[in-house]
Amino acid sequence: MTCTASPFILQPLKSPKPTKPYSLFKSHKTLTLICSSESSNKPHKKSPMNSDAPPKRKPRKPSHGTSRRSVLKKTFIQEQVNFTAPISDDPVVGIIGGGMSGLICALDLEKRGIRSTVFDTGIHGLGGRMGTRIIDPQPLVFDHAAQFFTVSDPTFAELVDGWSKKGLVRHWQGTIGNLEAGGQFTPLPPSPPRYIAVNGMRPLADSILSQTSMIDVVRPCWISTLEPFNGMWHVSENGKPRGKFDAIVIAHNGKCANRLLASSGLPLIARQMKRLELSSIWALLAAFEDPLPMPTSFPFEGAFVKGIESVSWMANNTKKLFGPPSSGPDCWTFFSTAYFGKRNKVPQESIPTVTAERVKETMLEGVENALGLGKNSLKRPFYTRVQLWGAALPTNTPDIPCIFDPHGRAGICGDWLLGSSLEAAALSGMALANQIGDYFQSGGERPDEFAVGLDKEFQPLKGHDIGQFPGLDSKEEIQEAQAQPVQLTT
8 A cells, every 4th residue: 555645736725716717626735645555666555454444643632623724725735635546346435423414325325236334423313403391200391402494305205205105204283483572473385395204303313223234333533533544534533443435524513524534635625625604503492381372373382583583483393393282391492593502602513501591581581572561461481491403503505515536535414514404414325325326326537526515606695594495485585585695794
């Protein structure tokens, strides 16, 4: 095995000029690291412990607190990996991220006869933003991330139909609409259908891979290093080897993904990931002994809140998941606006108690205002929990199904590549799986033909603060959005 830098292609990395289009691998100059399994003419020493593993590096300084500028600097000075080793007859793909896009990518790779391993940080289960929190002993059940989804794409519709036949999802028959400050509620039409997971979003995520045979799942696991060696990608978690793979999929985003890519040897992919902008959203989970007072003749189960800075969405999980006849406490999920999230952003790993209390009280006051109730007239919930989604939803997008670097044998999938919906996430995972499958089938020849999305420009993304729901907005709202293409507040 050799891993050498060719003197003929080592060039200073230059950022492309924004006013001129450029070809993917010809005019964009990078430092290139050639990785192959061919023998070198020069003798080299093998590791005495394990010649099939990359040489150990000196311990790195902790990346916590790394500034965006320092990560960006590392991104643009790193060398571009260029794999030349033949593709294995039985390739394996490492997928970092077990949200909707990563899970569907693994599922569709299996359809192509390709094995994969999904690494996910989830302690309670898979799903990413398909999160459901269950509080014992009642239990109290909250969908505390994705609330529901719609279907507009035929391929996604086929997938959802399969879930429906298995009893995993169903139509949400409850009333949802727009709630103006002061209690004025306007219901949305029943079409397009809204879908919810029968037992909460997370059980749906956990069930997606339940009947697969070529997919391994490792969680909780925080992949911290990607290293190219001997024609393969070696991944590790804080120095602990987690496997080697013929290709890598990055199916998550935010600061952790940026740190992982900053010195990975994938500057083209890292640059695209760095262009992504994400909003921050506060979630308040609250359980009430009695039903909330409804100010209108519409006892709604979900509402997009208008005119309240601290609340953009509210939904009754008890009624949504278990139906109107359900007894017991009402478990509500409230989401803030992106503007409120930005103003009150703190490290989500360690939220100060004083901040959590202030956010809770401000959001409950916002609920009062939205329902048109007097100050302090809302009965106190007997259970509350606040959570900050620091990297909640994308506010810009390259509007392309996936990104794939065939020279580095690495790709990205995620909802943000097409929008901010579960449908977009699923379609992105499908697209990348097929791109990798086609590339493997080609034997790795003519790699430039399989490059996609590496120089795609981003554009602002419209939608609700809690995401997009294809087909849900009225024609008037769509026309207004098209007439005023303003980027979402982050």
